[in-house]
Amino acid sequence: MSKASILIVEDEALVADDIARMLTQEGYTVLDIADNAEDVLKILDKKVPDVILLDINIKGGQDGIELSSALKVPFIYLTSYYDQHTIERASKTKPAGYVLKPFTNKDLMVNIELALKKTSEVKVVHAESMKIFVRKDQELISISSDDILYVEAFDNYAYVYTSDQKYMVSHTLKSIQEKLEPFGFVRVHRSFLVNYEAIEAISEGFVLLNGCKVLIGRSYRRSLMNILSLL
Known part of the structure; x- marks a missing residue:
């Protein structure tokens, strides 16, 4: 074998x-x-x-x-x-x-x-939530890292998704990943970072988070499966 x-x-x-x-x-x-x-x-x-x-x-x-x-x-x-x-x-x-x-x-x-x-032996480390601020129109809105479902890359920007909002931020996905990884976020695709605690189901090609489908990249699937606690 x-x-x-x-x-x-x-x-x-x-x-x-x-x-x-x-x-x-x-x-x-x-x-x-x-x-x-x-x-x-x-x-x-x-x-x-x-x-x-x-x-x-x-x-x-x-x-x-x-x-x-x-x-x-x-x-x-x-x-x-x-x-x-x-x-x-x-x-x-x-x-x-x-x-x-x-x-x-x-x-x-x-x-x-x-x-x-x-x-x-790799496991997701989930520290306490972090308060972060994102810009919406002319305001800075406070959200908790726990409220974020996933983040999507868009050139040198990114979209941050909660259950009912979408925010555009002027950071690359890599820099956002460095900030959010300690709070339980995992990369599942070259364009997507997801909140591990928000994952409801995993299919062959995507993860489901609060009804939203997020693609799993082929090269990321194995590392995602390695951190799951399976019965």
Whole structure:
């Protein structure tokens, strides 16, 4: 039985093949192999791995560190770079591991298992509600974070939805996510952030919140399912 599925992002074909062979021997499923950011994103639109092994020096206009901002599953850097500048850039992206080349089979397996364990233990942290202010016409309206059902991205703006109101705010979804995550909000799509406590049902392609359907992105579904308490 396969332990987990792995996406390999590596620009050296021989190295990628060696890693794939190693993973297969250990019982993992190699989901796919890519050598550039564009191909990785295309793969992730169709299939979602449990872990991504990410080389920093890849082909194309983006390196692995730049690509990491678009990844919604645990990723482990595989690299021969260990200079201070690279390490500082990489650490800001919060990788699940950082493995230096050349590495042993054991080095890789330990990092993968730690990444999988860390993911399985992720739970939603719901602090007390926060009072926030949003602009409506010429006024600043006070609302509680508990009253927000979901937030939808719109270019560099976002719409904040409550059960009976819709507010436009001049912040990106990413910046709103950073503020609301401690209060039980989870990202379920590149364009949607939802209040976990407001979720009434989850279907194949959407979550239901107070009668509103919000899309679940394919690459976000696994992380959402990991935080559910199932009977």
